[in-house]
Amino acid sequence: MALLEVRNLAVEFTSSRGRFRAVDGVDVTIDSGDVLCIVGESGSGKSVSMLAAMGLIAWPGKVTADVLRFDGTDLLSLTPAQRRKVVGKDIAMVFQEPMTSLNPCYPVGWQIAEALRAHHAVPSSKVRDRVVELLDHVGIPDPGRRMNNFPHQMSGGMNQRVMIAMAISCNPRLLIADEPTTALDVTIQKQILDLLVDLQKKHGMALVLITHDMGVVAETAHRVQVMYAGQMVEEAATETLFAAPRHPYTAALLDALPERAMGRARLPTIPGVVPGIDDRPTGCLFNPRCGLADALCSSTAPGLSGEVGARARCHRPLGGAA
Amino acid sequence: MLRYLLRRIMLIIPTFVGVTLLSFTLIHLVPGDPIEARVGERGIAPERLAQLRAEMGYDQPMWKQFLDYERQVVSGDLGLSTVTHQPVWHEFLSLFPATIELSVCAVSFAVLIGIPLGMIAALRRGTAFDFGLMGASVTGASMPIFWWGLMMILVFSVSLGWTPVSGRVSDMYFVEPWSGFMLLDCWWSDDEGACRSAASHLILPTIVLGTIPLANFARMTRSSMLEVLGEDYVRTARAKGLSDVRVNVVHALRNALIPVATVIGLSIGGLLGGAILTETIFAWPGVGHWIIESIQARDYPVLQGGTLLIAIIVIGVNLGVDVMYSVLNPRIRR
Ligand SMILES: Nc1ncnc2c1ncn2[C@@H]1O[C@H](COP(=O)(O)OP(=O)(O)OP(=O)(O)O)[C@@H](O)[C@H]1O
Numbered sequence: 048m049a050l051l052e053v054r055n056l057a058v059e060f061t062s063s064r065g066r067f068r069a070v071d072g073v074d075v076t077i078d079s080g081d082v083l084c085i086v087g088e089s090g091s092g093k094s095v096s097m098l099a100a101m102g103l104i105a106w107p108g109k110v111t112a113d114v115l116r117f118d119g120t121d122l123l124s125l126t127p128a129q130r131r132k133v134v135g136k137d138i139a140m141v142f143q144e145p146m147t148s149l150n151p152c153y154p155v156g157w158q159i160a161e162a163l164r165a166h167h168a169v170p171s172s173k174v175r176d177r178v179v180e181l182l183d184h185v186g187i188p189d190p191g192r193r194m195n196n197f198p199h200q201m202s203g204g205m206n207q208r209v210m211i212a213m214a215i216s217c218n219p220r221l222l223i224a225d226e227p228t229t230a231l232d233v234t235i236q237k238q239i240l241d242l243l244v245d246l247q248k249k250h251g252m253a254l255v256l257i258t259h260d261m262g263v264v265a266e267t268a269h270r271v272q273v274m275y276a277g278q279m280v281e282e283a284a285t286e287t288l289f290a291a292p293r294h295p296y297t298a299a300l301l302d303a304l305p306e307r308a309m310g311r312a313r314l315p316t317i318p319g320v321v322p323g324i325d326d327r328p329t330g331c332l333f334n335p336r337c338g339l340a341d342a343l344c345s346s347t348a349p350g351l352s353g354e355v356g357a358r359a360r361c362h363r364p365l366g367g368a369a
Numbered sequence: 370m371l372r373y374l375l376r377r378i379m380l381i382i383p384t385f386v387g388v389t390l391l392s393f394t395l396i397h398l399v400p401g402d403p404i405e406a407r408v409g410e411r412g413i414a415p416e417r418l419a420q421l422r423a424e425m426g427y428d429q430p431m432w433k434q435f436l437d438y439e440r441q442v443v444s445g446d447l448g449l450s451t452v453t454h455q456p457v458w459h460e461f462l463s464l465f466p467a468t469i470e471l472s473v474c475a476v477s478f479a480v481l482i483g484i485p486l487g488m489i490a491a492l493r494r495g496t497a498f499d500f501g502l503m504g505a506s507v508t509g510a511s512m513p514i515f516w517w518g519l520m521m522i523l524v525f526s527v528s529l530g531w532t533p534v535s536g537r538v539s540d541m542y543f544v545e546p547w548s549g550f551m552l553l554d555c556w557w558s559d560d561e562g563a564c565r566s567a568a569s570h571l572i573l574p575t576i577v578l579g580t581i582p583l584a585n586f587a588r589m590t591r592s593s594m595l596e597v598l599g600e601d602y603v604r605t606a607r608a609k610g611l612s613d614v615r616v617n618v619v620h621a622l623r624n625a626l627i628p629v630a631t632v633i634g635l636s637i638g639g640l641l642g643g644a645i646l647t648e649t650i651f652a653w654p655g656v657g658h659w660i661i662e663s664i665q666a667r668d669y670p671v672l673q674g675g676t677l678l679i680a681i682i683v684i685g686v687n688l689g690v691d692v693m694y695s696v697l698n699p700r701i702r703r
């Protein structure tokens with residue numbers, strides 16, 4: 048049985064301009080010990096879909112799904128109190144912005160301890176020791192002293208380590224890392240990613256890593272999901288995806304990788320922009336930017352074709368019939 | 370921090386000169402002087418008046434009177450009241466506890482009710498509760514204290530007879546003025562009736578004086594809270610699986626209070642102004658009442674000394690607020 052199973056997830060926001068589906072028809076399946084990467088351009092709904100799985104979409108955002116199960120438990124039917132026993136304990140999340148994701152009013156150690164206390168992860172007499180241990184574990188030097196620092200007294204990289212320590216404090220079975228390195232220096236990015244992968248291996252947890260960076264995907268992921276304009280457009284095992292992308296959007300993303308553009312004068316880019324709230328095209332959402340689009344693509348929205356785990360949302364998939 | 374404190378304390382000097390100059394000028398612009406005010410309608414022989422004036426130094430040129438007063442104050446002497454012939458400083462000390470008692474009650478009332486209301490309004494933004502509260506707070510913040518006080522007396526004291534009209538405690542009780550704070554003194558004296566009487570005398574003045582700050586605190590808390598609720602760390606707190614109360618109070622409200630604390634501190638100056646009106650309406654024997662009476666009696670030393678002392682207290686309170694602000698906001702510490 049899959050650890051996290053999501054079918055047909057949709058998230059709808061209501062704004063003054065009407066309703067807007069930020070996420071539509073997303074499926075996620077992840078097993079224990081798996082590393083799944085979710086890639087896609089800015090605004091494609093990566094964060095929103097994972098926040099929805101965590102139950103963190105605040106009113107008036109509306110979440111629907113055919114299936115939203117964690118370890119066999121239907122998350123949608125839980126009461127908020129029951130859900131809080133799972134969220135933060137068995138499923139934890141690390142966010143994009145380490146500098147603003149920690150509360151500026153409390154020392155970092157206190158904030159980790161709070162998570163431990165909320166889920167009674169260790170007896171209260173052991174909380175302090177455990178905080179020191181966790182900080183040490185994520186590579187913070189002199190943890191006994193550092194735990195008394197406030198977030199503004201630490202660097203972004205250090206704060207992200209604290210966030211990771213907090214996320215793994217209750218030994219989660221699933222860790223969702225939402226672009227954990229986007230806000231950090233290049234040199235620190237590698238360290239943080241290595242730390243995450245290392246922790247994932249050591250603890251055997253499942254890891255969902257949201258990223259923009261295909262290079263990171265190639266290095267870390269077992270499986271990949273590509274998102275475009277709120278939809279999942281392709282999912283595949285990492286090697287398959289890199290060797291034979293099926294959705295033209297995936298192919299374009301890969302073509303834009305510097306390693307692959309070797310010898311060419313300039314990096315190929317994808318013409319146009321991701322459709323926003325008001326300019327959703329009919330048919331396939333990618334068709335205005337797609338070199339292969341034809342009449343069918345601009346009239347009918349494609350469904351997902353292929354087997355679960357190796358599917359593409361395309362009428363004209365690359366590499367032969369779908 | 371220490372240098373900052375020192376700089377703030379140095380600010381007392383220009384404030385001192387400004388406040389004394391202003392109160393001196395204003396009260397001397399008002400026709401009459403303490404002697405004429407004492408004599409009143411009876412009239413007085415012009416020679417006698419001139420003689421008394423000369424004795425008190427009121428025949429000197431204005432600038433000389435001012436400099437003399439300034440010199441006297443700097444040497445630590447605020448002078449004697451022209452009415453009671455008691456040292457101004459002693460009178461102030463004996464009356465000030467009543468003003469503190471009223472102000473502390475009013476601020477506590479405003480804080481304890483305004484902040485939770487503002488928080489709930491933010492959490493239920495857009496609902497009838499939110500709109501109702503914000504409407505009420507606009508009304509409350511622009512309430513004229515005199516009118517409001519009289520209305521409260523009319524309704525609760527006169528029509529309903531629930532609360533006393535004026536004073537600090539019923540004449541039936543004699544309470545040893547141990548601390549000067551009537552509630553505490555009554556508590557000490559172990560006289561239940563006196564306690565109840567003191568408390569009931571406090572209710573209306575507290576509400577009247579606390580209404581404007583309450584409305585301001587509620588609005589400030591609401592807007593500050595709305596801002597904080599969108600912050601990433603609130604989402605983090607939720608992602609930890611904390612209860613709603615903990616997320617909203619320990620994480621959101623704690624941060625939202627930082628700007629509210631500034632508003633609370635700044636409102637203390639205005640509160641003392643309001644206390645003067647409130648004390649007059651309710652015959653509350655505090656410094657506000659005392660200063661108003663000193664104007665009628667042209668009691669120069671009391672008026673000038675009282676104004677100066679209040680100004681110094683406002684500066685002190687604002688200094689305290691700054692210190693408290695840095696305690697509340699770890700980002701500006703050190
Ligand atoms: N609370 C909200 N209310 C309304 N719209 C929202 C809300 N949160 C997100 N959106 C919209 O949902 C869409 C998807 O946002 P999301 O944050 O998931 O993108 P993303 O793929 O994570 O992008 P990035 O790579 O920049 O993080 C965006 O168009 C965004 O404007």
Ligand SMILES: [Mg+2]
Nearest residue numbers: 093094143225
């Ligand atoms: Mg995002």
